[in-house]
Amino acid sequence: MRRKVSVIVTVKNEGRALRKLMDSLCAQTRRPDEVVVVDGGSTDDTVEVVREYTARLPLRILVRPGANISQGRNTAVDAASGEIIASTDAGVRLSPNWLEELIKPFERPNPPSVVSGFFLPDPQSIFEVAMGATVLPTLGEVNLQRRFRRFLPSSRSMAFTKEAWEKVGGYPEWLDYCEDLVFDLKLRDAYGPFAFAPKAIAYFRPRSSLGDFFVQYYRYARGDGKADLWRQRHAVRYLTYLVLIPLIIFLGLRRGPLWWLPLPVGCAIVFWTPYKRLLPMIANYSTWDKIKAILLVPIIRVTGDMAKMIGYPLGVIWRLRRR
Numbered sequence: 510m511r512r513k514v515s516v517i518v519t520v521k522n523e524g525r526a527l528r529k530l531m532d533s534l535c536a537q538t539r540r541p542d543e544v545v546v547v548d549g550g551s552t553d554d555t556v557e558v559v560r561e562y563t564a565r566l567p568l569r570i571l572v573r574p575g576a577n578i579s580q581g582r583n584t585a586v587d588a589a590s591g592e593i594i595a596s597t598d599a600g601v602r603l604s605p606n607w608l609e610e611l612i613k614p615f616e617r618p619n620p621p622s623v624v625s626g627f628f629l630p631d632p633q634s635i636f637e638v639a640m641g642a643t644v645l646p647t648l649g650e651v652n653l654q655r656r657f658r659r660f661l662p663s664s665r666s667m668a669f670t671k672e673a674w675e676k677v678g679g680y681p682e683w684l685d686y687c688e689d690l691v692f693d694l695k696l697r698d699a700y701g702p703f704a705f706a707p708k709a710i711a712y713f714r715p716r717s718s719l720g721d722f723f724v725q726y727y728r729y730a731r732g733d734g735k736a737d738l739w740r741q742r743h744a745v746r747y748l749t750y751l752v753l754i755p756l757i758i759f760l761g762l763r764r765g766p767l768w769w770l771p772l773p774v775g776c777a778i779v780f781w782t783p784y785k786r787l788l789p790m791i792a793n794y795s796t797w798d799k800i801k802a803i804l805l806v807p808i809i810r811v812t813g814d815m816a817k818m819i820g821y822p823l824g825v826i827w828r829l830r831r832r
Contacts (some may be wrong), residue, residue, distance in 0.1 A: 514668075515591030516541040519581035520559070521549035523599035526714075527558045533602050535565045537691055540608035543567050545589050550574030579680035579688040582664065586674050594674060597711055598665040602631055604710040611668045611709035622673040622700045624708030625662030627651065629731040632715065635798045636789075640715035640722065642787035644813065648707055650782075655705060662703065663687035666711035673700060687732030723810065723816045730817035734824020742822045746814055749775075761775035780806060 516534065520527065534544060544566050546559050550573070559570055573584055586594050593615055595602050595608055604610075607626065614624045627648065630641025644653070654660035667689075677695035681690045697703065716722040753771075761769035783806045791799045 511635065512612075512615060513542045513591040514539075514595055514608065515586075515589035516592045516595045516597065516608065517541040517574075517589060518536070518544070518580055518597055518599060519549065519585065520546060520551065520555050520599045521581075522551045522555060523555045524551070524554040524623055526600045527555060529561045529602045530597070531559065531566070533605070533607070534607050535562065536610045537603070539605045539612060539667045541567065541595070541608060542591055543569065543589060544557055545569045545585040545590075547573055547576065547585045549569045549578075550577045558725050563802060577682065579682045579684060582688070583679040584769065585681060586671060586679065589671065591775035592671055593668055594669040596664045596776035597665075597733070598663075601665050602630070602712040604712070605713065607666070607709050610706045611666070612705040615668070615670075615705060621704040621732050623669045623696050623703040624662065624706050625703045625711075626666030626668070626711060627705075627707050628663060628666050628672050628713045632712045634717060636805060637717055638790055638794075639714045639787065639802040640717075640800075640809055642821075643717065643783045643806050643809045645713070645786075647786055651705075651707075655702065659698070660705075661690055661693040663693070665713060666709060667703075671776065679791040681736070684732060684736055686728045687736055687738060690732075690738060691736050695740055719809070719812050721808055723812055726813045726816035727730055727820035730820030731824035731827070733817075734821045734826075735828050736824075737828060743817065746796050746818060749815065750818065754829060776807070783810065806819070 534541065546568065548556050548559070548570065556570065556572060559568065562568060569588065571584060571588060573581060576584065578703065582596065595604060595611055597607075611624055612624050614621050628645070630637070630645050632638040632641050651660050655789070673696060677692070677699055678690070681691045684691060710738075716725055730743070733743065757768065757771050761772075784803070787802060787806060791802050794802070
């Protein structure tokens, strides 16, 4: 029996980027039974752009000024009439078979409660190519993460039953960023490893400037601090930048060149994965663009680390004040 599927999207001031998502929803091989869009109080033409698609999609548009992402998602799920919720975001472009592939596991015997899709970079400049290679995992890496139960899907490409959403209490409305990770963790605790639909692809455009990237990762890390996520990862980052690197530099200056050796070895380890992703991506680019991309990877990585080191303690302070 065909199960009713509601696609949910939260938006705010996405008028310029929204059409590619809406057009890709219109082009799905498995048409959604319902599309619920929650606007968080846009001051641009976002709502008007969504309304342009009322004749092409079974749309419901809800305007909730001041709602954060979690509140918007929960509002959309609560309003949805489908028993299966497929979640995505403004700013992505969905493959034509995204919904069909995402829903397939629910149509099998003994269906799962949660299915994670996949996402790929959709770069439009050489900077964005380097950004995608630095921060976004490949399918092989995701399969490895799943083997160790470490992969947590983004809400830009995942599906779950409405019953599962209710059981775990929905998205955490007290959290403004990293809300989908906390939601994923609650779902995994309740239902175990998620089913995986690697062909359900949302094409995601990486940040187009270092400034935008810094703000993005600052907010992510602040969310980690608020939600008490990834303590060890953040501790290792502080240890590396504030203790190990200064110590190596000090010893190299005081005791000779041999003590500098850990720096290139450490860089080779840290940048091996980004460069392994990058080289196939830039194969058809000009020599100058290849050089730029190669040089951008460490700059992007260090910028992201600095943003996290600033954002995380502020999130921890926020959490401790409200404990």
